[in-house]
Amino acid sequence: MNKSAAVARSLPDLWNDFLAEVTPRGRIFPTGTPQRMVMEMAADSTAKRREIHPTCVPENLIGVAAVEELQQQADAAHGDSIEFNSHRVSDAPDAAVSYLASPGVLEWCQSTISGRTLKMGRMIFIYYGPGEMSRLHFDTAEDFEFNLLVCLRRVRSDVQKSTRTYFVDGARKVTTYDLAAGQAVWFNGRWTPHGRTPLGEGEQVVLASLGFTSH
Numbered sequence: 053m054n055k056s057a058a059v060a061r062s063l064p065d066l067w068n069d070f071l072a073e074v075t076p077r078g079r080i081f082p083t084g085t086p087q088r089m090v091m092e093m094a095a096d097s098t099a100k101r102r103e104i105h106p107t108c109v110p111e112n113l114i115g116v117a118a119v120e121e122l123q124q125q126a127d128a129a130h131g132d133s134i135e136f137n138s139h140r141v142s143d144a145p146d147a148a149v150s151y152l153a154s155p156g157v158l159e160w161c162q163s164t165i166s167g168r169t170l171k172m173g174r175m176i177f178i179y180y181g182p183g184e185m186s187r188l189h190f191d192t193a194e195d196f197e198f199n200l201l202v203c204l205r206r207v208r209s210d211v212q213k214s215t216r217t218y219f220v221d222g223a224r225k226v227t228t229y230d231l232a233a234g235q236a237v238w239f240n241g242r243w244t245p246h247g248r249t250p251l252g253e254g255e256q257v258v259l260a261s262l263g264f265t266s267h
């Protein structure tokens with residue numbers, strides 16, 4: 053191979069290739085298994101770069117009216133969604149961004165970061181139906197160094213165990229969330245491995261993801 057043609061890849065990029073093989077079905081492996089050790093190694097090897105630990109956004113910071121409006125915008129954009137990492141995503145229109153990126157929400161996000169200034173990137177909608185999930189990964193897209201993940205719709209099933217978003221924060225530190233509509237989690241997506249376990253029959257999840265960079 054011509055050395056000059058080689059492109060240096062980031063640590064999150066390299067981990068993503070490996071994690072896709074190790075956690076192909078999105079499940080959280082039990083402590084002590086080789087797969088769990090790999091998941092924790094991914095988290096430990098990136099811990100120094102992690103600016104914040106996954107944090108729930110204060111209740112009521114994102115208003116009910118904004119969530120309802122975003123639900124409608126997400127439904128309207130569903131037809132244009134594409135498959136990505138075993139679920140579907142679509143770009144959110146600019147009009148939708150304004151419903152989430154209120155001064156209160158932006159100020160709260162900034163208050164969690166010391167010494168760096170956030171800059172809003174872009175927003176996408178994320179859709180999960182039965183059998184869909186998200187393999188453990190780091191967010192490597194340029195606009196998603198930080199990620200505000202807001203639940204817009206959560207349909208649960210009486211017969212299936214509920215799906216969860218999860219974050220691996222290091223050895224024996226896996227945090228799971230089953231967000232209801234209007235609840236949100238804020239995290240350093242570039243440096244925190246995260247995923248979603250598969251949905252069962254009758255389950256549905258729709259999320260809005262607002263990305264940020266920092267300088």
Ligand SMILES: [Fe+2]
Nearest residue numbers: 190191241246
């Ligand atoms: Fe992600």
